[in-house]
Amino acid sequence: MFFRVCALRLRTSATSLLCSSVGFQQFFSPLLHNATTITTMSSKVAVVTGGNKGIGKAIVQALCKEFRGDVYLTARDEGRGKEATASLSAEGLKVNFHQLDINDINSITQAADFFKQKYGGLDVLVNNAGIAFKVADTAPFSQQAEVTLKTNYFATRDMLTHFLPLIKAGGRVVNVSSFVSVRSLNMCSQELQKRFRSDDISEDELTELMTRFVELAKKDQHKQGGWPETAYGVSKIGVTTLSMIHARRLSKERPNDQILVNACCPGWVRTDMAGPKAPKSPEEGAVTPVFLATLPAGASQPHGKFVSDKTVQTW
């Protein structure tokens, strides 16, 4: 009898312990979940496109060391992206991966939703992804114009359309352009130069001009239309001018948010794009983009500029 009472008491206290621990979980786990979400929401986050190799990977690497927050390497190909992420992790860096093909609008919106859900937005966006035909490529100029503008201008613009509204106060947006944009601008007709340099050019007007270049290139009439013989150069004129348009718009629409948007040139860098003879290493190429991505809180300049070697250049 004595043993049965003891056993009953033991079972009762074990059950009440279990019940109370279940109660604890039921009561506290939503709180813990909310606390985790709040912590993630308040964490800073930086995102780099085309991060699987070249300058993009070096930008991710430097941000992992210099940026206080979560860093996302993104790439269009999951395999190449995860391989790059693993190689940076092997260096002891804490890096995250998300798939992002800037030519695929679904991929852009899915990534944008992910960062909105998980972090409530973004603190740093580096639009680095880009393409260039090799000088020796025999593809007709019309094709080079269409393909190059598609990624470098139109897809970068799609990225900004979906990501710019997510940039948090104090955020930094860096669009990797090129010194070739300045050279190509100077080769445009006076009329085009005036528009690209004007303070009142709108995103729609710029997009119409980029579209017109592609249409003229298809008819081999781009030179008569006042455009230079470089699809890459024109695409980067688009990237630089678009950065300036967005900077002006943000200053007007979100004047108190202190978001800084700039275009930059990484320099001539040894990558698959530029070849082995370029003077700068990818790490050196990352210096100016990372400088702009990590401009200190409270900074008001540079904003809406084209920056090379950490210095504002004449546009």
Ligand code: NDP
């Ligand atoms: P790389 O060719 O080495 O790397 C380009 C990166 O962009 C790759 O990760 C590539 O991915 C990615 N990419 C291309 N298309 C897409 C897409 N649709 N979606 C997502 N990612 C994409 O070039 P660099 O590192 O040299 O160039 C990086 C940036 O710097 C470019 O914008 C380039 O124009 C610019 N730049 C480079 C200079 C240089 O000297 N290297 C000089 C001036 C500017 P994948 O591997 O899948 O192809």
